[in-house]
Amino acid sequence: MKFMLHLNPVVPASPEERERLRPIAHRTEKIQQMLQEMVELTQMAEELGFEIVTFSEHHFYTEGMEAGATPTPHLINLLSKTKRIKIGPLGFVLPTWDPIRLAEDVAWADQMSQGRVIVGLARGVFPRWVNVLGQKYETRPGVLGPEAERHNREVFEELFEVVKLAWADEPFSFNGKYYRVPNPAEGIEWRPHAATARYGAPGELGDNGWLRRISPVPKPYQKPHPLVFQALTMTEETIRWAAREGVIPMIFLSFPDMAIKGAQFYTDEAAKAGRSLELGQSIGLCRLLYLGRSYQEAMESARNGSIFLFRNFHSKFYPQIPENIEPLIDAGMAFVGTVDDIRRRMAEVQQQLHPEYFLWVCDQGYLPLDEVKRQLELFGTKVMNEFKG
Numbered sequence: 477m478k479f480m481l482h483l484n485p486v487v488p489a490s491p492e493e494r495e496r497l498r499p500i501a502h503r504t505e506k507i508q509q510m511l512q513e514m515v516e517l518t519q520m521a522e523e524l525g526f527e528i529v530t531f532s533e534h535h536f537y538t539e540g541m542e543a544g545a546t547p548t549p550h551l552i553n554l555l556s557k558t559k560r561i562k563i564g565p566l567g568f569v570l571p572t573w574d575p576i577r578l579a580e581d582v583a584w585a586d587q588m589s590q591g592r593v594i595v596g597l598a599r600g601v602f603p604r605w606v607n608v609l610g611q612k613y614e615t616r617p618g619v620l621g622p623e624a625e626r627h628n629r630e631v632f633e634e635l636f637e638v639v640k641l642a643w644a645d646e647p648f649s650f651n652g653k654y655y656r657v658p659n660p661a662e663g664i665e666w667r668p669h670a671a672t673a674r675y676g677a678p679g680e681l682g683d684n685g686w687l688r689r690i691s692p693v694p695k696p697y698q699k700p701h702p703l704v705f706q707a708l709t710m711t712e713e714t715i716r717w718a719a720r721e722g723v724i725p726m727i728f729l730s731f732p733d734m735a736i737k738g739a740q741f742y743t744d745e746a747a748k749a750g751r752s753l754e755l756g757q758s759i760g761l762c763r764l765l766y767l768g769r770s771y772q773e774a775m776e777s778a779r780n781g782s783i784f785l786f787r788n789f790h791s792k793f794y795p796q797i798p799e800n801i802e803p804l805i806d807a808g809m810a811f812v813g814t815v816d817d818i819r820r821r822m823a824e825v826q827q828q829l830h831p832e833y834f835l836w837v838c839d840q841g842y843l844p845l846d847e848v849k850r851q852l853e854l855f856g857t858k859v860m861n862e863f864k865g
Contacts, residue, residue: 477826477834477863480528480760481521481852482566484785485514485550486841487540491784499538510543513845514550515557517838520849522561524856525864528594529554530566530835532707535605540841541785548581555589563589566726566835567596567707571628572609575635575655576692579642586697593698597723598707599632599714601793613654619793630654633717643701647679647689663688705833708762712741719745726760726835731808732828735761739829760833761825764801764810767818767854774812777847778805781839815858822863834863 487506494500501507518529531550534542544550547565554563568578586593600606600617607616610631618625634652641648641657651661658664666672669685682688696702706718708728718725719742729735739759746753764782768774778801787799804810811821825831836855840848 477830477865478527478832479525479860479864480530480833480835481517481526482762482835482837483514483517483529483531483544483840484534484542484782484838485510485531485544486785487543488513488841488845489540494540500540501538501543506540507543510841511553513840513848514554516845517840517848517852518554518558518561518563520852521856522558524852525860526561526856528562528564528833530564530594530596530705533565533567533569533598534602535609539788541789548585551581551585551593552588555585555592558592560592562592562594562703564594564702564705565596566705567598569598569600569606569609570635570639571599571613571615571631572606573635574612575638576642576657579639580692580694582702583643583692583694583696586702587694589697591697591702593696593702594705595702596705596707596726597632597636599628601790617793629713636721640701642692643696645691645695647677647691649689657690658687705760709738712738715741716745718742719751720749722751722758724758724760724833726762726833727831728762728809731761731763731825735808736829739831754830756830757832759831760835761829761831762835762837764804764839765818765836765851765855766810766812766839767815767851767859769814771813771817774814774817775801777839777843777851778810778812781842782837784842815854818855819859819862822859826863 487500487510489500521529531544532542533547535545537543547568582593582595603617603620613631615628615631616624618628631654634654638650638655650657663686666687669681672680677691680689704723706723706725709715709725710728715725715738727735727738729738739755742759743753743755766774766778783801786797791797791799801810805812811818
């Protein structure tokens with residue numbers, strides 16, 4: 477397995493402190509603390525041998541949870557503070573982005589880091605910000621109903637086609653339902669056509685010197701482009717789409733039954749697309765992890781960790797998401813216990829599913845930094861090395 481660490485990221489505070497300092501995400505000293513924790517944990521993950529560090533895109537989180545907002549500044553910051561580890565958002569919420577700007581941001585970061593970028597994609601959960609930043613496409617999150625889900629998915633899939641074209645070497649045109657290249661689609665009168673004909677990419681101009689295609693620059697350092705992941709997916713439709721596109725889905729389903737079923741969807745759909753894969757190949761499994769000197773100590777961390785976010789936000793949109801940690805443990809979505817307990821759960825994952833990637837959804841910001849580091853050290857030195865490769 478290849479191991480990944482996910483940071484939401486979170487403005488660090490206890491629930492009481494969040495209430496006392498509201499809105500905590502307006503406070504510069506707390507934002508600085510969050511940024512420093514992101515750097516320290518990313519550097520620690522690199523030292524321990526994790527392959528990838530990821531983080532979320534969410535906006536308007538005055539409460540301080542999942543407060544990363546625009547991913548590119550975090551990407552550049554973390555790349556500049558590390559040497560080897562790959563880094564990327566999990567993910568860019570594509571239905572709220574201009575796809576060419578996203579492709580360019582990724583390509584620049586990949587060039588600057590000489591190939592240490594990964595790209596995660598997501599479709600958005602919370603209408604507070606998706607409705608605002610996705611208004612160009614009239615995008616809303618799928619949680620608002622079947623029509624919102626259909627429209628969101630349609631926008632997402634069309635914009636992904638544009639992103640891939642923007643990364644490719646050949647100039648392209650695109651006349652879609654939501655996006656056009658060039659705009660207008662019939663072309664643009666291009667007065668410096670002589671310079672473009674002499675120095676630009678072949679194929680940008682039509683016979684009359686009009687601009688008919690474009691070629692964003694730069695292209696990614698990694699060829700044809702960085703690895704692409706689908707963020708925390710729970711639906712068969714998304715898993716099958718990822719298989720057709722060669723995207724790696726990060727599956728957040730109960731283990732073992734539903735997670736294995738989801739991985740089988742991927743393997744079956746990939747075979748239809750001409751890709752022969754073993755079960756678990758090219759998929760990732762996402763889990764919450766809590767390690768303690770005793771089960772009781774690990775449970776105390778679990779009750780104070782990311783469940784705070786699920787209780788206050790995600791469960792309000794997804795009824796299947798519980799407000800307490802115990803159902804997530806019962807579903808095998810949270811692994812809790814001593815080093816030996818976690819080692820046994822990881823052995824089950826390896827034997828029954830053998831995912832190519834394993835992502836730990838970290839509790840940065842919910843638990844004290846020293847506690848997060850202690851658990852990360854235990855996992856990295858006492859568990860992870862047995863299952864790497």
